Amino acid sequence: MINYRRISDMLNDGRLGLPPEQVALAHQEARQQGVGLKRALLQQAAVDEYKLLEALATATDTPFSALEPNQIAEEAVREVPASIVAHYHVMPVSLVDGGVRVATDDPFNENLGEELALLLNQSVDLMLATSESITKAIRRHYGVGADTVEQMVSREGTLEDEEASSAELDDAGAARDASVIKLLNEVLKDAIEQRATDVHFEPFEQELRVRYRVDGVLREAGVPPAAKQFRHAIVSRAKILGNLDVAERRLPQDGRSQANLDGKIYDLRISILPTPHGEALNFRILPRDRVIDDLESLGLEGQELDGLQRIIRKPHGIILVTGPTGSGKTTTLYTMLQLLNRPDTKIITIEDPIEYRMPGLVQMQVHPDIGFTFGVALRSILRHDPDVILIGETRDYETAEITIRTALTGHLVFTTLHTNDAPTAIGRLTDIGVEPFLIASSVEGVLAQRLVRLICPHCREWYEPESSVLLQLGQGANGVGRLARGRGCRECRFTGYLGRTCIAELMLMNPELREMVTARRHAGGIRSAALRHGMHTLRMSGLRKVTRGTTTIEEVLRVTPSLETDDTVIVGEG
Numbered sequence: 001m002i003n004y005r006r007i008s009d010m011l012n013d014g015r016l017g018l019p020p021e022q023v024a025l026a027h028q029e030a031r032q033q034g035v036g037l038k039r040a041l042l043q044q045a046a047v048d049e050y051k052l053l054e055a056l057a058t059a060t061d062t063p064f065s066a067l068e069p070n071q072i073a074e075e076a077v078r079e080v081p082a083s084i085v086a087h088y089h090v091m092p093v094s095l096v097d098g099g100v101r102v103a104t105d106d107p108f109n110e111n112l113g114e115e116l117a118l119l120l121n122q123s124v125d126l127m128l129a130t131s132e133s134i135t136k137a138i139r140r141h142y143g144v145g146a147d148t149v150e151q152m153v154s155r156e157g158t159l160e161d162e163e164a165s166s167a168e169l170d171d172a173g174a175a176r177d178a179s180v181i182k183l184l185n186e187v188l189k190d191a192i193e194q195r196a197t198d199v200h201f202e203p204f205e206q207e208l209r210v211r212y213r214v215d216g217v218l219r220e221a222g223v224p225p226a227a228k229q230f231r232h233a234i235v236s237r238a239k240i241l242g243n244l245d246v247a248e249r250r251l252p253q254d255g256r257s258q259a260n261l262d263g264k265i266y267d268l269r270i271s272i273l274p275t276p277h278g279e280a281l282n283f284r285i286l287p288r289d290r291v292i293d294d295l296e297s298l299g300l301e302g303q304e305l306d307g308l309q310r311i312i313r314k315p316h317g318i319i320l321v322t323g324p325t326g327s328g329k330t331t332t333l334y335t336m337l338q339l340l341n342r343p344d345t346k347i348i349t350i351e352d353p354i355e356y357r358m359p360g361l362v363q364m365q366v367h368p369d370i371g372f373t374f375g376v377a378l379r380s381i382l383r384h385d386p387d388v389i390l391i392g393e394t395r396d397y398e399t400a401e402i403t404i405r406t407a408l409t410g411h412l413v414f415t416t417l418h419t420n421d422a423p424t425a426i427g428r429l430t431d432i433g434v435e436p437f438l439i440a441s442s443v444e445g446v447l448a449q450r451l452v453r454l455i456c457p458h459c460r461e462w463y464e465p466e467s468s469v470l471l472q473l474g475q476g477a478n479g480v481g482r483l484a485r486g487r488g489c490r491e492c493r494f495t496g497y498l499g500r501t502c503i504a505e506l507m508l509m510n511p512e513l514r515e516m517v518t519a520r521r522h523a524g525g526i527r528s529a530a531l532r533h534g535m536h537t538l539r540m541s542g543l544r545k546v547t548r549g550t551t552t553i554e555e556v557l558r559v560t561p562s563l564e565t566d567d568t569v570i571v572g573e574g
Contacts, residue, residue: 037108049105053128056107063127066490067091067103067137074141076100082142082149082224084119088112091129091137099123105131136490143224144210145186148179180233188268188283190221192261194493197285197326203231203278215453215500216326216559219493235272235279242270250274256353264288269353286355292335298328299501303534304541307506308447312336317444318407320394322419328451328502329416330355333390336414337361340388348384350377351392362386374399378406391415397433404434407442421538422446422507423527426517440514449504450538450559452551453497459489460549484549501550503541503560508533 057064065071076092079100085091090112091103099122104112107128116124129137143149187210191199196212199221203209208228210221227234239246242255252273259266269284292298295305311319319336321329334356337347341360348362352374357363362384366372374391375398381389394400394415407413419425425446429439462482486496507513507530516526531537536544542556 050130053105053107053130057128062107063101065093065103065127065129065133067093067129067133069140072137072141077141079122080120084116085138085142088116089131089134089138090116091134091141093127096125097123099125101125101127103127103129103134103137105129105134139190139222143222143227144190145183145223145227148183148186149224149226149230180230180237183227183230184234184237187221187223188259188285189261191283192259192266192285195499199283199285201231201234201281203228203275203280205277208234213326215495215497216451217453217495231278235281238270238281238283239272241268244270244272249279254353259285267355269355288357292331293338295332295335295339298332298335299545300504302544303536304447304504304506307445307508308336309339311445311508312340312412314412314444316407316410316412318403318413318415318442319444320415320417320425320446322417322422322425322446322448323450324418324420326451327449328500329449330392332447332449332502333414333416334358337388337390340412345387346385347388347390348381348386349390349392350374350381351390366392375402378402382406386411388412389414393417394429394432400429400432400434401438404438404442408438419448421527422448422505422535423523423530426526427523430520436520437518440509440517443509443517445509446507447504448507448538449502450542451500452503452542452545452555452559453495454499454501454551455484455549456486456489456492456496456498458491458498459487459496460484461487462549465553483546483553485552496552497555501545503538503545503556505536505538505541507535 054064056062071093072091073094076094079095080090080092080102089105093101093103095101099117100120102116102124104126105128106112113124113126187199191212194212194214196214197216198213200211200213200218201208202211206228207225208223208231210223210227211218212221213219236246238244239253239255241257242253243257244253244255252271254272255270257268257270259268265288267286267288269286271282271284273280273282295308300308311317321332323329337349337358341347341358346362347360348364350364350366352366352368354363354365362381364377364381366374366377374393374395378389378391378399379402389406389411391399391403391413392415394403394417403413403415417425417428419428423446425448426439426443429443430436462484465483486492486498488494488496492498507526510533512529512533513526516529537560539556539560542551542560543553545551546553546556
């Protein structure tokens with residue numbers, strides 16, 4: 001049990017290293033603002049929470065824990081309802097002497113133990129843990145929004161008819177709707193705090209699975225099993241957010257909304273798909289301020305960086321950016337546009353949808369349902385005399401032909417294609433129906449890219465690679481002594497990775513390549529010629545980062561095309 005008298009004495013006599021005037025000011029602020037003394041102390045004295053709690057725990061012989069998963073007993077979790085855990089921000093840890101041991105982050109709340117004992121009708125033994133570790137433990141063992149779901153279930157019981165939870169906004173369902181709003185907000189907030197780019201709500205026969213995509217990899221987001229009962233209400237709330245048809249459940253729908261977290265605005269792209277067990281819901285989370293001002297920050301380097309900086313300054317031509325969905329193409333395109341965004345340059349974009357709002361650009365959203373397609377938009381914007389044009393995606397013959405003719409008439413055009421690497425972009429355009437001589441005359445360069453996860457800087461370690469790993473590096477293994485990997489820690493949620501960077505291959509057009517394109521040479525021949533002229537492939541770009549300890553060989557092999565079996569990397573190049 002926490003010795004509150006001793007803690008108070010330590011605080012007042014300066015043994016914690018806090019000046020008396022700061023302690024007095026913290027007491028005053030706590031009374032005036034109605035906040036806890038610990039919070040006021042952290043604000044006034046700028047003291048580290050972990051060090052403060054650890055010092056108090058040591059001096060008062062109070063247990064202190066990081067609340068790792070193996071330290072928490074499930075039988076203790078079952079003893080304490082989610083509503084109590086959320087209200088008091090505590091975490092049950094274990095059963096002791098006929099009672100329950102509970103972790104708290106507030107060593108100054110002298111009434112906490114008695115209140116919990118009355119509510120639980122059993123003895124409570126308190127210990128200390130940081131606020132962050134308690135929050136993570138609650139989400140891990142109770143699920144995101146567990147207290148909200150618990151309240152909804154207690155209010156409505158188990159729903160036999162799941163359609164009853166779907167929702168149109170009416171007086172009878174006002175309490176339920178408010179809870180659904182709170183639950184969805186909690187999930188989105190948790191996803192944003194975990195740096196997720198997507199949130200997937202996937203209905204199955206026996207569960208509602210919620211997953212986040214973090215650093216390009218899906219991970220489970222624990223939600224209480226009872227949330228399945230309210231899946232229709234969750235989707236309906238998302239439809240209201242995206243200004244979609246709440247009554248329509250047979251067709252896919254797409255919309256957009258916004259979220260505000262700690263003063264930071266996020267754009268939300270909402271997508272809904274019908275499935276046999278209900279509607280699947282996806283949120284794409286786009287921070288408003290995520291446009292990067294320079295290409296180096298994306299991870300581009302060496303000849304890819306130099307070549308790209310050179311061709312984006314050309315007065316006309318086409319620059320293609322290729323890669324699968326989620327490979328960072330749009331971010332790269334807007335970073336290039338940011339470099340060209342000057343008062344003497346007019347830039348117009350045509351997108352579906354508009355992912356970034358950038359001052360200084362004229363941006364248009366296509367609406368195919370009313371006939372406003374990429375092709376129609378392209379024909380119209382030429383009357384506005386643009387210098388630079390961004391076309392969100394070249395997906396059909398009409399768009400491709402107008403794009404190329406626009407480039408040939410003195411405009412610099414940026415666009416994207418879905419291809420695995422740079423050389424196959426040429427074949428993709430010919431498959432669409434574009435004449436090879438037009439491609440050869442207009443395309444200036446093709447950038448293919450992927451995103452690889454960065455090794456967590458907090459737990460990076462160097463190791464001697466096994467011979468099998470060195471074989472995967474090919475000739476690039478010459479001179480490689482050690483490689484890096486992440487052990488896994490709290491900062492990276494024990495994945496060993498934190499953040500992502502770009503690897504890329506840039507194929508710059510030259511007379512030989514233009515001649516090969518006109519002669520309809522296959523992608524393999526074009527690729528070989530580009531390599532002779534100094535192109536570095538995606539895998540070569542990735543392996544350079546491996547040898548520098550930026551990412552791992554496993555990560556590069558995961559995201560690069562398997563056809564690159566003969567790639568090598570020159571250690572230290574670029």
